Amino acid sequence: MNDRAPQAVDRQLPTDEARDLISLVREMVRRDIAPATAEEEEAGRFPRETFTRLSEAGLLGLPYPVEYGGGDQPYEVYLQVLEELAAARLTVGLGVSVHTLACHALAAFGTDEQRAAHLPAMTGGGLLGAYGLSEPAAGSDAASLRTRARRDGDDWVIDGSKAWITHGGIADFYTVMARTGEEGPRGITAFLVPGDAPGLSAAAPERKMGMKGSPTAQIHLDGVRVGDDRRLGAEGQGFAVALAALDSGRLGIAACATGVAQAALDAALEYASGRRQFGRPIADFQGLRFLLADMATQVEAGRALYLAAARLRDAGLPFSRQAAMAKLFCTDAAMKVTTDAVQVLGGYGYTADFPAERLMREAKVLQIVEGTNQIQRMVIARHLAGPESR
The missing domain is CATH 2.40.110.10 (Butyryl-CoA Dehydrogenase, subunit A, domain 2)
Known part of the structure; x- marks a missing residue:
C-alpha cells in the first residue's frame, strides 16, 4: 500500500496540450516515482535521477518562456503538475517548486542577456x-x-x-x-x-x-x-525580487499540500473500503463516512482556492492576498486531512507499513516553509485592513 501511485483526480484543464501534460506526469509517477517512495524516504535518498528525467521531459521550467527552454504553461497548469508529483512523493513535488522559485528572479528581473546565458540550462539542461x-x-x-x-x-x-x-x-x-x-x-x-x-x-x-x-x-x-x-x-531591489518570488512560491506550496492531502484521502478510502469489522466494511459506518466526507471537502476546497489564485496570476492581476490565503488554507487542510487519515487507519495508521504516518509528518513542514502560516495571516490582514499602526 505504501508504493501505489495516487488516485487520478478529474481535472479541468484549459487545453489539449495541458491534458497531455498531465497524462505524461501521471505515467512518470506510476512508473518512476511512486514505486520507490516509501523505501527511498525511509533511507533518506535524494532522487537526483528523477529530477534529471523531469528536466529531460521539460517539467522543470513549465511556467517560463519557451524561447528560454521553458514550457510556456500557465500557472493554473503548472500547479496541477506539482500536485500530481507531491501526491506521489513530496520530496519531488516540493523540489520542483523550489527549483521554479530559484529560477524566478532571473526570469522576471534578469536582462535578456542574462536569461539567454543561464535560463535554458536551468529549465531544461539538467540543473537543479x-x-x-x-x-x-x-x-x-x-x-x-x-x-x-x-x-x-x-x-x-x-x-x-x-x-x-x-x-x-x-x-x-x-x-x-x-x-x-x-x-x-x-x-x-x-x-x-x-x-x-x-x-x-x-x-x-x-x-x-x-x-x-x-x-x-x-x-x-x-x-x-x-x-x-x-x-x-x-x-x-533584492527584497522586492524575493517577495515577488514568494507570492508565486506560496502557490507552489499550496498545490503540494493539496497533493499530500489527496494522497492521504486516497489511502484512507482504500483502507476503509477493504477493512471489515462487525461483518461489513468500516466505510459503511456513519461516523467514518462523515470523516471521509469532511476530508474530501477540505481537499476540493484547497484545490479550488489555489487554482483561483493561479488564474489571477495568469491574467496579470494582483494575487498576493489570494496566494497567502491558498498557502494558509491548503497547508492547514493537509495537516488536518493527514491526521484524520491516521485515525481512519487506526493502529495501522501509526505504523510505517502504511503511508498515512509519513504523509502526516510531511504535511507539518508545509505550514512552516515559505512563510509560516502566522505570517500568511499577517499578509492577508495587511491587504484587508492596511498596515498595523504602531
Missing part, C-alpha cells in the same frame, strides 16, 4: 536550483538578513550564511539575497551564484521529522566571488 533568503537569525524577518556582498572592481564578494536551504549542498545554482547597502529591505540585492563557486560550502543536512529524502542544509559563503553580470535586478 536552490533559493537562499532565510538565515540562522533571519527567518520570518527576512529583511534583517546579514549576508553581505561588497563591490570589488567588476565583481561582488559575498560573505555570510543561509539556513533551511532545500537542496543545500547539492544544488547547481543558488539565488542568493545579500545586503549591499543600508539596513532594512532597501539594502538587499539578488545574485545568481554557481553551486561550485569557490568559497561556497554546505553544512551537514538537518535531521528532519519528514521529507528525509530532501536535503535541507545551511550554506556558507566565504569570500564567494561573482561578476556583476550575475546581479539580478538593480542594486537594492
Whole structure:
C-alpha cells in the first residue's frame, strides 16, 4: 500500500496540450516515482535521477518562456503538475517548486542577456536550483538578513550564511539575497551564484521529522566571488525580487499540500473500503463516512482556492492576498486531512507499513516553509485592513 501511485483526480484543464501534460506526469509517477517512495524516504535518498528525467521531459521550467527552454504553461497548469508529483512523493513535488522559485528572479528581473546565458540550462539542461533568503537569525524577518556582498572592481564578494536551504549542498545554482547597502529591505540585492563557486560550502543536512529524502542544509559563503553580470535586478531591489518570488512560491506550496492531502484521502478510502469489522466494511459506518466526507471537502476546497489564485496570476492581476490565503488554507487542510487519515487507519495508521504516518509528518513542514502560516495571516490582514499602526 505504501508504493501505489495516487488516485487520478478529474481535472479541468484549459487545453489539449495541458491534458497531455498531465497524462505524461501521471505515467512518470506510476512508473518512476511512486514505486520507490516509501523505501527511498525511509533511507533518506535524494532522487537526483528523477529530477534529471523531469528536466529531460521539460517539467522543470513549465511556467517560463519557451524561447528560454521553458514550457510556456500557465500557472493554473503548472500547479496541477506539482500536485500530481507531491501526491506521489513530496520530496519531488516540493523540489520542483523550489527549483521554479530559484529560477524566478532571473526570469522576471534578469536582462535578456542574462536569461539567454543561464535560463535554458536551468529549465531544461539538467540543473537543479536552490533559493537562499532565510538565515540562522533571519527567518520570518527576512529583511534583517546579514549576508553581505561588497563591490570589488567588476565583481561582488559575498560573505555570510543561509539556513533551511532545500537542496543545500547539492544544488547547481543558488539565488542568493545579500545586503549591499543600508539596513532594512532597501539594502538587499539578488545574485545568481554557481553551486561550485569557490568559497561556497554546505553544512551537514538537518535531521528532519519528514521529507528525509530532501536535503535541507545551511550554506556558507566565504569570500564567494561573482561578476556583476550575475546581479539580478538593480542594486537594492533584492527584497522586492524575493517577495515577488514568494507570492508565486506560496502557490507552489499550496498545490503540494493539496497533493499530500489527496494522497492521504486516497489511502484512507482504500483502507476503509477493504477493512471489515462487525461483518461489513468500516466505510459503511456513519461516523467514518462523515470523516471521509469532511476530508474530501477540505481537499476540493484547497484545490479550488489555489487554482483561483493561479488564474489571477495568469491574467496579470494582483494575487498576493489570494496566494497567502491558498498557502494558509491548503497547508492547514493537509495537516488536518493527514491526521484524520491516521485515525481512519487506526493502529495501522501509526505504523510505517502504511503511508498515512509519513504523509502526516510531511504535511507539518508545509505550514512552516515559505512563510509560516502566522505570517500568511499577517499578509492577508495587511491587504484587508492596511498596515498595523504602531
